[in-house]
Amino acid sequence: QGLWFERDSSLLMLPSMNDNLLDHLKGRGVSTVLSLLDRSREELHKLLQPFSAAELYQDLQHFPRLDVKVKLQNEDKEQSKPQMLNIRMQIKNTRRSPRVFSSKFPKAKQEAWWLVLGNITSSELYGLKRISFADRVLNTRMELPPMLNMQEAKLIVVSDCYLGFDQEVSLGHLAKV
Numbered sequence: 001q002g003l004w005f006e007r008d009s010s011l012l013m014l015p016s017m018n019d020n021l022l023d024h025l026k027g028r029g030v031s032t033v034l035s036l037l038d039r040s041r042e043e044l045h046k047l048l049q050p051f052s053a054a055e056l057y058q059d060l061q062h063f064p065r066l067d068v069k070v071k072l073q074n075e076d077k078e079q080s081k082p083q084m085l086n087i088r089m090q091i092k093n094t095r096r097s098p099r100v101f102s103s104k105f106p107k108a109k110q111e112a113w114w115l116v117l118g119n120i121t122s123s124e125l126y127g128l129k130r131i132s133f134a135d136r137v138l139n140t141r142m143e144l145p146p147m148l149n150m151q152e153a154k155l156i157v158v159s160d161c162y163l164g165f166d167q168e169v170s171l172g173h174l175a176k177v
Contacts, residue, residue, distance in 0.1 A: 001074035010034075013063075013102065015057040023120040024051060032164045037065055062101035064111065068167055070159055072174050073141070083144040086169070087115065087155065091136045100161045114158040117142050121152050130160075150174055 010033045011017050011025060028047060030036060036044070037060055044053040044060075066089060091150040100109040110132055117127035127142045142155075151172045159165040 008163070010100065010162070011036075013163060014059045016059050021048070021051050021056075022148065024048070026171060033060070033063060033162070034164055036060055037063060042124075046128060050087045057062075059101075061093065063162065064159075064165070066090070066113075066165070066167065068155070068169050070155055070171065072144075082146065083148070084141045085117065085144055085155070087140050087142065089113070089131075089138045089140075089157070091133060102161065111162075114160060115140070115142065116156040116158060118156070119149065119152045120154055120155065122172050125153055126153070 003083070009022060009026075009031060011022055011031070013033060025031070025047075029045070031169050041053065044057055046144055047053075048056065056092050069090075071086045071088075071089045073086050095110075103108070112130055112132040115127070115129040116125070116132060118125045126148070129140065129142060131138060131140055144153075153171040155169040155171065157167045157169070
């Protein structure tokens with residue numbers, strides 16, 4: 001995206017973004033593209049006054065709106081097979097291409113995502129997988145290590161091309177009580 005990870009705002013990924021608009025949005029508490037994605041055209045218009053919302057709204061239609069769901073397979077720990085984490089990812093918006101929306105990158109690039117399975121507390125990495133969408137829905141699996149503490153485990157979905165689009169899914173709700 002032509003941006004520095006820790007220094008630049010993810011709002012600068014938007015071609016219609018300029019310094020004045022960036023300052024205006026920060027003044028209204030908006031600091032990421034994700035915080036703009038699910039707003040209606042009317043909400044954007046109110047938020048952006050006195051700036052125009054039309055071009056920004058069109059830019060936002062190109063970014064993915066990702067829904068991630070996880071489910072355990074082989075929940076019986078007495079089985080000889082390892083437990084598997086079934087992951088279902090769905091792109092919710094329909095008017096988009098799998099190509100990265102980046103005005104600052106000179107080549108065409110396909111979107112891809114990293115699935116990082118680990119323990120945030122102990123910094124243990126259990127699994128790493130790179131995926132890309134062929135369709136709007138993607139189903140994949142990751143093997144869980146034996147003796148996994150589900151309360152501390154998380155699946156982190158990391159975009160390889162969009163700043164600030166990471167999602168964390170806690171696996172604690174999957175643990176048997």
